[in-house]
Amino acid sequence: MRYSMIVIINMKKITFITGNENKLKEARAILKDFVIENKKLDLPEIQEIDAGKIIEAKLRQAYESEKATYIVEDTSLYIEALNGLPGPLIKWFLETIGTVGIYELASKYDNQVAYTSCMIGYIDEKGRTDFFEGRVKGKIVEPRGKTNFGWDPIFLPDGHEKTFAEMTEEEKNATSHRKLAFVALGDFLKNLRP
Amino acid sequence: MRYSMIVIINMKKITFITGNENKLKEARAILKDFVIENKKLDLPEIQEIDAGKIIEAKLRQAYESEKATYIVEDTSLYIEALNGLPGPLIKWFLETIGTVGIYELASKYDNQVAYTSCMIGYIDEKGRTDFFEGRVKGKIVEPRGKTNFGWDPIFLPDGHEKTFAEMTEEEKNATSHRKLAFVALGDFLKNLRP
Numbered sequence: 316m317r318y319s320m321i322v323i324i325n326m327k328k329i330t331f332i333t334g335n336e337n338k339l340k341e342a343r344a345i346l347k348d349f350v351i352e353n354k355k356l357d358l359p360e361i362q363e364i365d366a367g368k369i370i371e372a373k374l375r376q377a378y379e380s381e382k383a384t385y386i387v388e389d390t391s392l393y394i395e396a397l398n399g400l401p402g403p404l405i406k407w408f409l410e411t412i413g414t415v416g417i418y419e420l421a422s423k424y425d426n427q428v429a430y431t432s433c434m435i436g437y438i439d440e441k442g443r444t445d446f447f448e449g450r451v452k453g454k455i456v457e458p459r460g461k462t463n464f465g466w467d468p469i470f471l472p473d474g475h476e477k478t479f480a481e482m483t484e485e486e487k488n489a490t491s492h493r494k495l496a497f498v499a500l501g502d503f504l505k506n507l508r509p
Numbered sequence: 510m511r512y513s514m515i516v517i518i519n520m521k522k523i524t525f526i527t528g529n530e531n532k533l534k535e536a537r538a539i540l541k542d543f544v545i546e547n548k549k550l551d552l553p554e555i556q557e558i559d560a561g562k563i564i565e566a567k568l569r570q571a572y573e574s575e576k577a578t579y580i581v582e583d584t585s586l587y588i589e590a591l592n593g594l595p596g597p598l599i600k601w602f603l604e605t606i607g608t609v610g611i612y613e614l615a616s617k618y619d620n621q622v623a624y625t626s627c628m629i630g631y632i633d634e635k636g637r638t639d640f641f642e643g644r645v646k647g648k649i650v651e652p653r654g655k656t657n658f659g660w661d662p663i664f665l666p667d668g669h670e671k672t673f674a675e676m677t678e679e680e681k682n683a684t685s686h687r688k689l690a691f692v693a694l695g696d697f698l699k700n701l702r703p
Contacts, residue, residue, distance in 0.1 A: 362554035398605045407558045411592045423617040
């Protein structure tokens, strides 16, 4: 004799605005109690030094196109000697002076401290927003390791001997700013009233 | 006996998207054959290193809100040693490290050459766009002169002994990137078929 039981749980659906499969996988691994779908929307980024405002503008655009629950993620690099520059404008530093140029720039200052940050913005079906940030402190160093992912070769997280580019994907995910941000979002979602 | 004559000329009307009275005055002085009105619209700037794309996005937004003929202007600072950074992102450099911080940064390199640029975008009633740029070559120097206008204290145009901040308004307007851009736009407009 066999018993079967079907449990129907109304799992909350969240749409992650991303075209990146790895980020989607990471989100699903951490936000296990939710159905994470993804949507690749090419939303324009506003020009801002405040990552929260950039993300909020994207959330609002997604929400206006179709009322639903969304998450948007953005990554920044804050260099202490430059009072936080480039922050969310890192993309344009990479495009103009490149990873090596950023290292050379930072090396001209006495202070090489930098923070890599992932901010996740969440908008619920009522249009309310919340933001979650994961930050990792480290140093800008001479490029080491694979060169295929942004500033990974020049960022050495505190307490580690490998740059992000020298780490395996698992090593990096274990210490990453993105993981911290997703964990913070997960805690928030768990405590929402059903 | 007195004669009076009324001449009615159908002067082209152009709306300059700006809230700045001085820029409006400058535009009117150069574009004498046109009726230059102004409209203060707070259009979001997209995140881009290409000034033309930033301006084009603004022109399109203005045009979509009301079909008319518009001009939009944006100013950039290109530092040669930084491969053109900050360009149109200058606002965020000023906000984070300030004029003195930009000078200190540039002084760490061997090359202090910089270009100050004004780009004007024009959209006609049919939605066609054209762009006009005025560039002035110079050097980043230690701050000198009034400190109330952006990077003026640290920009010394070639062939001059005064920084933009040390010049009178007339001296600055006579050499300025904005004037060059308006003159180029004026030439273009004159050659349009009536």
